Amino acid sequence: MGDSGSARYRDLDRPGLDAVSLVTALQRGDGLWRSVEVVDEIGSTNAALAARAADGEAEGLVLVAEHQVSGRGRLDRTWTSPPRAGVTVSVLLRPDVPVARRGWLSMLTGVALAESLADTTRSSLKWPNDLLAPDGRKLAGILAEVADGAVVVGVGLNVSTRADELPDTGTSLALAVGGPVDRGPVLLGYLRALEARYRRWVEHAGDPVSSGLATDYLAWCSTVGADVTVTLPDGSLLDGVAEAVDWDGRLVVRTPEGRYELAAGDVRHVRRRTPPS
Numbered sequence: 001m002g003d004s005g006s007a008r009y010r011d012l013d014r015p016g017l018d019a020v021s022l023v024t025a026l027q028r029g030d031g032l033w034r035s036v037e038v039v040d041e042i043g044s045t046n047a048a049l050a051a052r053a054a055d056g057e058a059e060g061l062v063l064v065a066e067h068q069v070s071g072r073g074r075l076d077r078t079w080t081s082p083p084r085a086g087v088t089v090s091v092l093l094r095p096d097v098p099v100a101r102r103g104w105l106s107m108l109t110g111v112a113l114a115e116s117l118a119d120t121t122r123s124s125l126k127w128p129n130d131l132l133a134p135d136g137r138k139l140a141g142i143l144a145e146v147a148d149g150a151v152v153v154g155v156g157l158n159v160s161t162r163a164d165e166l167p168d169t170g171t172s173l174a175l176a177v178g179g180p181v182d183r184g185p186v187l188l189g190y191l192r193a194l195e196a197r198y199r200r201w202v203e204h205a206g207d208p209v210s211s212g213l214a215t216d217y218l219a220w221c222s223t224v225g226a227d228v229t230v231t232l233p234d235g236s237l238l239d240g241v242a243e244a245v246d247w248d249g250r251l252v253v254r255t256p257e258g259r260y261e262l263a264a265g266d267v268r269h270v271r272r273r274t275p276p277s
Contacts, residue, residue, distance in 0.1 A: 014084035014160055016040075016066055017184055025188055026062070032195040033091075034060040041083075043070035045090035046154040050147035052092065059094040059150070062191065068156070085161045086172070087187050090154040092147075093198065097206025102151060103249045103263075104201070104208050106144035107217050109153050112197040113140060114220045116189040121176045124222035127242070127251045127267055131157070132222060136269065137171035155190070159183050208247060218245060227270040228253065230262060238265070 019038035026033045042048055042065045049063055067083035081088065095102060110129035117123055117131075123139060124132050131140035140157040158172035159181050166172065173181040197213070204211035218224060223242045230238040230253060240255035250261040 013180070014082075016084055017064065017187070021184065022064070022187065026191060032060050032198065033062050033191060034058070036062045036064070038064045039066070041065065041067045041069060044068060044154075045088060046143060046145055046152050049090045049092045049152045050145060053147040053150035053152060057092055057150075059092060061092040062089065063091075064089045064187065081156060081158065081161060082165055084183075085165070086159045087155065087157040087183055087190070089187060089191075090152055091191075091194070092150055092152055094150045095198070095202055095206065097202060100248070101206030101208070102146070104206065104213060105151055105153060105198075106142050107249060108197050108201055108213055109142050109144065109155065109194060111213065111216050111220055112193040113142070113155060113157070113190055115197075116193040117173070117186070120173060120181065120186070123220075125217070125220045126269065127221060127223040127245060128249065133171045133176045135171065135176075136222075138169055139171060139173065139176065157186070157190075159186060208249070214245070214247060221245065223251065223267055223269065229268045229270055231266040231268075232262070233264050238262075239270075242267075 017038055022038065023036045026036050045063045045065050045068060049061060052061065065088045068081065068088045093105070095105065106129045110125045110131060113131055114123050114125060122134050126132050129142040130138055133139050140155060142153065142155050144151055144153045158166065158170060160174045161172040163175060173186070201211045201213055208214035224244060226242050228240065228242045232238060238253060238255060238260060240253040240260070242251055243254050243259070244252040246252055246261060250263050251265070251267070253260045253262060
């Protein structure tokens with residue numbers, strides 16, 4: 001369900017999404033997105049789809065929230081956004097790929113999101129999948145979670161969020177481009193890019209090399225080649241140069257003590273590399 005009647009225009013700068021138009025645009029006979037739902041408010045779109053996955057829900061469900069009140073990001077951080085100020089969307093997928101390759105799905109999502117916004121702003125990806133604006137501030141976060149054999153992938157993208165509504169490290173599309181941005185086309189563009197990327201990846205059994213995902217991820221990634229400080233899961237810090245992302249999706253960091261292959265960690269760019277346009 002979507003915002004009804006006058007409720008869509010409580011804030012003329014932030015109109016509600018047109019649920020009917022979204023469903024019409026996305027639901028095709030041969031398309032991946034078989035069901036598209038838009039809700040006014042929810043605790044967490046990822047949590048809601050994880051529950052649906054446990055009930056046997058099929059692949060291809062899209063859940064969009066105008067306002068998410070208990071959103072979560074990576075490393076159990078909270079993700080908050082004013083009502084109708086961003087794109088908050090989760091999808092339910094059941095990729096027929098080896099389990100070891102499913103870790104690439106969150107990075108695939110990052111590439112799809114960056115590609116879908118290429119005509120709007122020049123963004124980049126901070127390993128593993130934060131979307132950054134040209135000034136290095138965070139535009140979007142991605143959280144992929146395994147749920148009863150399925151994978152739920154959530155995206156929180158700041159669209160019309162104002163500077164006073166954001167942390168110092170965050171920004172929005174409207175701030176990045178210096179003008180208003182319509183959320184509807186942004187959401188449609190992302191879901192179409194995600195479908196194309198996902199289908200190709202699955203066709204290649206999740207292989208990041210033969211599907212082209214690994215090469216394209218590196219092209220969008222501003223972490224590789226940068227001086228970084230990584231906060232590891234145990235709270236310790238690792239300083240070095242991010243040399244590569246290996247075929248298992250791990251960040252390879254060289255320090256004076258040697259090379260480290262990191263499967264998890266919170267990266268801070270000390271000196272950021274700008275990907276070529």
